[in-house]
Amino acid sequence: MSTVRNQGVPDQEHALHLLRQMLRVRRLEEKCIELYSAAKIRGFLHVYIGEEAVAAGVMETLAPDDAVVATYREHGHALLRGVSAGAILAEMYGHAEGCCRGRGGSMHLFDADTRFYGGNAIVAGGLPLAVGLALADRMAGRQRVTVCFFGEGAVAEGEFHESMNLAALWQLPVLFCCENNLYAMGTALGRSESQTDIALKAAGYEISAWAVDGMDVLAVEEAARRAVDAVRSGGGPHFLELRTYRFRAHSMFDPELYREKTEVSRWMERDPISLLQGTMQAAGQLPEDTWATLTADVDAEISTAVGFAENGTPEPVSELMRFVYSDRAEHTGAGDGAGKEGAAG
Amino acid sequence: MKTTYREAMRAALRDAMQRDERVFLMGEDVGRYGGSFAVSLGLLEEFGPERIRDTPLSESGFVGAGIGAALGGMRPVVEIMTVNFSLLALDQIINNAATLLHMSGGQFNVPIVIRMTTGAGRQLGAQHSHSLEGWYAHIPGLRILAPATLADARGMLWTALQDPDPVLIFEHGSLYNVAGELDDDAGAVEIDKAAVVRSGDGLTLITYGGTLPMVLEAAEQLAAEGIEADVIDLRTLRPLDEHTILDSVARTHRAVVVDEGWRSGSISAEIAARICEQAFFDLDAPVERVCSLEVPVPYAKHLEQAALPSVERVVAAARRAVGTNG
Ligand SMILES: Cc1ncc(C[n+]2csc(CCOP(=O)(O)OP(=O)(O)O)c2C)c(N)n1
Numbered sequence: 001m002s003t004v005r006n007q008g009v010p011d012q013e014h015a016l017h018l019l020r021q022m023l024r025v026r027r028l029e030e031k032c033i034e035l036y037s038a039a040k041i042r043g044f045l046h047v048y049i050g051e052e053a054v055a056a057g058v059m060e061t062l063a064p065d066d067a068v069v070a071t072y073r074e075h076g077h078a079l080l081r082g083v084s085a086g087a088i089l090a091e092m093y094g095h096a097e098g099c100c101r102g103r104g105g106s107m108h109l110f111d112a113d114t115r116f117y118g119g120n121a122i123v124a125g126g127l128p129l130a131v132g133l134a135l136a137d138r139m140a141g142r143q144r145v146t147v148c149f150f151g152e153g154a155v156a157e158g159e160f161h162e163s164m165n166l167a168a169l170w171q172l173p174v175l176f177c178c179e180n181n182l183y184a185m186g187t188a189l190g191r192s193e194s195q196t197d198i199a200l201k202a203a204g205y206e207i208s209a210w211a212v213d214g215m216d217v218l219a220v221e222e223a224a225r226r227a228v229d230a231v232r233s234g235g236g237p238h239f240l241e242l243r244t245y246r247f248r249a250h251s252m253f254d255p256e257l258y259r260e261k262t263e264v265s266r267w268m269e270r271d272p273i274s275l276l277q278g279t280m281q282a283a284g285q286l287p288e289d290t291w292a293t294l295t296a297d298v299d300a301e302i303s304t305a306v307g308f309a310e311n312g313t314p315e316p317v318s319e320l321m322r323f324v325y326s327d328r329a330e331h332t333g334a335g336d337g338a339g340k341e342g343a344a345g
Numbered sequence: 346m347k348t349t350y351r352e353a354m355r356a357a358l359r360d361a362m363q364r365d366e367r368v369f370l371m372g373e374d375v376g377r378y379g380g381s382f383a384v385s386l387g388l389l390e391e392f393g394p395e396r397i398r399d400t401p402l403s404e405s406g407f408v409g410a411g412i413g414a415a416l417g418g419m420r421p422v423v424e425i426m427t428v429n430f431s432l433l434a435l436d437q438i439i440n441n442a443a444t445l446l447h448m449s450g451g452q453f454n455v456p457i458v459i460r461m462t463t464g465a466g467r468q469l470g471a472q473h474s475h476s477l478e479g480w481y482a483h484i485p486g487l488r489i490l491a492p493a494t495l496a497d498a499r500g501m502l503w504t505a506l507q508d509p510d511p512v513l514i515f516e517h518g519s520l521y522n523v524a525g526e527l528d529d530d531a532g533a534v535e536i537d538k539a540a541v542v543r544s545g546d547g548l549t550l551i552t553y554g555g556t557l558p559m560v561l562e563a564a565e566q567l568a569a570e571g572i573e574a575d576v577i578d579l580r581t582l583r584p585l586d587e588h589t590i591l592d593s594v595a596r597t598h599r600a601v602v603v604d605e606g607w608r609s610g611s612i613s614a615e616i617a618a619r620i621c622e623q624a625f626f627d628l629d630a631p632v633e634r635v636c637s638l639e640v641p642v643p644y645a646k647h648l649e650q651a652a653l654p655s656v657e658r659v660v661a662a663a664r665r666a667v668g669t670n671g
Contacts, residue, residue, distance in 0.1 A: 001367055004506065009582020036598055041367070044470075062609060067417070076431075098414075098450070100448060100449050100450035100452070101450035101451070102450070103447055103448055103449075103450050104448045104449065104450065108448040110445075110448065110449035110450070110452055110454070112449070112452040112453060117416060117453065118445075118448075118449075118590035119448070119449075120441070122440050122441075123435070123448070125409075125436060125440055125441060127409070128405060128406050128407075128408070128410050128412070128413060128437060128541070129409055129410075129411040129416065129441060130413060131409065131413055132409060132410035132411060132412055132413020132414040132415070132416065132421075133413040133414070133416055133417040134413070134415065134417075135410055135413065135414045135417070135419075136413065136414040136415075136417025136418055136419045137417060139369065139414070139419060140367075140417075140418065140419070142368060146413075158403075159403060159406060159409065159436070161401035162401075162406025162407075162409075163406055164407055164408055165401060166400070166401070166403065166406050166407065168399065185506075217507040252467050279594075305373065321452065323446050323447040323449075323450060324446070324447055324485045324486055325486065325488075325510050326446065326454055326508075326509040326510050328509075
């Protein structure tokens with residue numbers, strides 16, 4: 001295990017792109033909170049605010065046909081993987097235009113086109129799926145990578161350990177990204193794990209693992225690129241522990257009684273967006289008007305998305321029973337490439 | 346061709362592996378050991394360790410990996426030693442396999458087949474003897490098969506593999522050694538319909554899986570008493586082919602459901618309820634049920650046998666139904 005730190009001045013265009021990506025997630029979710037408060041969207045809503053550098057840095061390193069598995073805190077992952085903000089918001093509205101036609105909601109975003117496999121609300125439930133997606137690639141001789149995001153709370157689940165073991169035992173092309181934001185709802189890491197060094201735990205399964213500053217998008221990207229390249233070239237599973245923090249409550253229902261306001265504000269001083277902004281400004285890479293254009297662009301994207309969701313149509317109740325079982329007429333059987341993946345594989 | 350249920354299962358696996366290179370078998374001891382019930386014996390030598398894949402003891406992990414592999418375009422057949430151990434993988438089966446198609450708005454199919462043994466009768470104690478397929482039949486999104494015959498042991502797997510949705514196949518442990526004749530060219534069978542495996546107008550005996558041989562024996566005894574029974578092998582517990590049941594009851598006016606699961610909340614409860622809902626005025630007697638007693642299955646032979654459905658209990662229930670009690 002080692003710690004990765006980024007150094008040096010970033011490439012301006014690229015840094016600007018990363019800044020934009022983080023800002024897109026931030027603005028989308030600020031809007032979600034607003035829409036939630038206005039009772040436009042309902043259910044559980046878990047925002048990622050403060051953690052944007054993780055998804056932004058990792059997604060940057062993936063190819064279009066790689067696969068991504070995420071948890072219920074996945075708006076950012078979906079967006080940065082390429083699902084449109086409109087399809088995400090429409091999903092939360094329960095509209096037919098939503099990326100899952102209103103059946104998934106905030107916690108269950110899926111998208112076949114970008115190979116985005118959730119959206120899993122069972123803590124650690126996505127890890128075995130990622131192992132299996134990677135297994136399929138291995139068996140079919142494809143050079144694809146599967147990336148799996150999960151919180152540090154998942155590390156206490158048996159499925160975490162089963163998945164680490166299987167991935168390492170079979171040397172599968174999967175990158176595990178543990179988003180360590182220190183709290184599983186109200187349970188601090190130190191109150192749930194005997195060993196709190198998560199990268200070390202993964203290393204115990206003979207998996208190459210690094211701890212990374214999850215507030216520094218450049219560091220995240222660098223570590224992720226190193227890991228993804230290694231995975232893609234046959235180096236077996238890799239593991240990143242991304243040390244981050246969520247600035248907001250666990251969900252909209254959380255009164256946040258378990259942590260001090262001072263702790264939160266200390267972490268907010270390392271806001272990943274301001275951090276990159278600062279680095280770029282110091283290097284003379286972020287003139288006022290560039291920043292102004294960037295924020296205006298992002299705001300426009302989000303307000304267009306809200307408009308799209310607002311004007312969507314509720315998924316009709318007459319469609320309620322669809323997708324419990326497949327429409328068999330659409331599937332003519334195994335051996336002929338049934339299912340979307342079969343044709344590709 | 347003379348064969349056994351076990352050999353028919355193995356032939357089905359071999360056939361599927363030969364026909365579709367995306368098919369692979371994964372589970373605890375399926376490879377080097379030859380399968381804990383010897384179903385996959387010899388397949389490792391034939392297909393190699395990539396496709397006959399031994400797993401560690403991690404039911405949730407490898408069932409979930411099977412689901413992931415199915416999402417990734419493979420056609421995994423995952424073997425779980427017994428239904429009792431499948432409880433460690435319930436999360437993956439119910440929260441992922443059964444829901445992903447729906448939650449994704451129809452985008453992601455999970456074409457996985459999960460095979461496991463079920464049932465009691467071999468003095469293995471509670472943690473190896475339960476019949477929980479009725480529970481799985483509660484779950485929308487899953488298809489539940491229970492092959493009771495050699496033809497179904499041979500034929501259901503391929504059909505299951507062609508299903509774009511998750512299919513669970515329950516093999517009763519007492520059936521593996523059942524021997525009999527099977528057509529040389531036996532192959533895939535349909536999995537949508539129940540089968541009437543014996544006909545009679547006196548009453549309808551409804552069962553599936555491991556209790557079918559016992560119910561047929563009971564039907565023989567009843568025939569000797571002049572009571573001819575329709576015997577229905579459900580074959581598929583979900584989706585349930587209620588038409589075959591209701592058609593039969595409309596003719597016989599009496600029904601006995603035989604299920605090795607516990608009575609409370611069982612598949613037999615579901616069947617009895619549907620008969621009452623949809624064929625109440627056809628009935629000449631209350632629907633009878635023969636289930637396992639509501640106790641964890643005990644070890645001692647006499648206790649175990651007393652807990653399970655038996656020919657005697659089926660015959661007695663049938664006599665009550667036709668009103669020739671005593
Ligand atoms: C198996 C399971 N147990 C409990 C929960 C309830 N729950 C939802 S989120 C959460 C905390 C998870 O924390 P972590 O994995 O660190 O992710 P984070 O929310 O911090 O992103 C819990 C306990 C759940 N969703 N799944």
